[in-house]
Amino acid sequence: QQQVKQSPQSLIVQKGGISIINCAYENTAFDYFPWYQQFPGKGPALLIAIRPDVSEKKEGRFTISFNKSAKQFSLHIMDSQPGDSATYFCAARYYGGATNKLIFGTGTLLAVQP
Amino acid sequence: AAGVIQSPRHLIKEKRETATLKCYPIPRHDTVYWYQQGPGQDPQFLISFYEKMQSDKGSIPDRFSAQQFSDYHSELNMSSLELGDSALYFCASSARGLAGGGDEQYFGPGTRLTVT
Numbered sequence: 001q002q003q004v005k006q007s008p009q010s011l012i013v014q015k016g017g018i019s020i021i022n023c024a025y026e027n028t029a030f031d032y033f034p035w036y037q038q039f040p041g042k043g044p045a046l047l048i049a050i051r052p053d054v055s056e057k058k059e060g061r062f063t064i065s066f067n068k069s070a071k072q073f074s075l076h077i078m079d080s081q082p083g084d085s086a087t088y089f090c091a092a093r094y095y096g097g098a099t100n101k102l103i104f105g106t107g108t109l110l111a112v113q114p
Numbered sequence: 115a116a117g118v119i120q121s122p123r124h125l126i127k128e129k130r131e132t133a134t135l136k137c138y139p140i141p142r143h144d145t146v147y148w149y150q151q152g153p154g155q156d157p158q159f160l161i162s163f164y165e166k167m168q169s170d171k172g173s174i175p176d177r178f179s180a181q182q183f184s185d186y187h188s189e190l191n192m193s194s195l196e197l198g199d200s201a202l203y204f205c206a207s208s209a210r211g212l213a214g215g216g217d218e219q220y221f222g223p224g225t226r227l228t229v230t
Contacts, residue, residue: 032217043118043204043221044157051217089156093217099170100210101147102219104156 003027004092006105013112019077021108023090026071030092034102035064035075038087047088048075080112116141118207118222126228127195135190135225137205145169145210146188147219148180151202163188164210195229202226 005024013019023033034049050057050064050073057064063076077084090105119138127133139146145164149157159172163182174180177195182188192199206219 034218036221041202041224041226043223046218046220049218099162100145100208100217100219101159101162101170101172102149102157102206103159106156 002106003103004090004105006090006108008108009106010109011111013080013110015080015082015112015114017080017112019080019084019110019112020074021088021090021110022072022074023105024070024072025092027092027094028071029094030103031095032093033064033066033073034091034093035062036089036091036104037084038089038107044089077110080110082112082114085110085112118205118220120203120205120222120225122225123223124226124228126230128230129195129197131195131229133192133195133227135192135203135205135227137188137190137207137222139186139188139205139207140209140220143207143209143220144186145208146182146186147206147208148174148188148190149204149206149221151204151224153201157204160190192227197229200227200229 035047036044038044048059048062061078066073088108091102121136147162148160151157160174162170166182177193180190202224204224206221208219
């Protein structure tokens with residue numbers, strides 16, 4: 001059972017457009033929500049992250065919107081560029097005792113067309 | 115800035131052989147995590163260590179073991195390799211116990227293991 005559900009599976013956006021990726025979770029024990037960008041054959045790179053006590057966080061062209069009551073969060077990429085073409089994973093950290101493990105969504109393959 | 119180092123980057127083994135993957139965390143990071151990523155899949159948590167003690171265990175086969183050493187580097191030992199073990203193996207590190215340390219986990223470049 002996928003604990004973090006991510007959509008869409010793939011996304012095509014024109015250069016300069018806005019890319020929006022959505023995630024949802026059920027477990028209220030999650031307390032930290034990062035987004036990672038991964039290029040083929042490379043390790044996931046941390047993009048931006050948010051805690052549930054904040055509704056929005058912006059870093060450059062990347063914004064996370066967080067809806068605690070709906071248990072949903074999303075990544076917005078403004079002014080999308082061809083170099084943004086990659087797979088994006090949302091994740092949630094399960095906080096319980098000694099663990100800090102990340103639970104990942106299934107990923108979104110983003111293609112930004114020039 | 116220094117990043118997580120993993121070695122080797124590529125490894126080819128035959129079925130039933132053993133493999134050892136190494137991870138060197140970012141300096142001053144005290145926590146190491148191992149994840150496995152199959153083709154087209156999301157990373158799956160295997161095991162983690164905090165201050166050289168195992169802190170959590172995920173879907174790691176009994177054929178696998180890991181440890182964290184006094185210099186904080188970690189090794190993932192894999193025995194009786196199976197074709198299904200072919201995957202990317204990532205190590206991540208964080209500064210969990212340090213004052214002002216964050217929640218962030220930083221991933222290494224990964225080791226691509228191919229079992230033939």
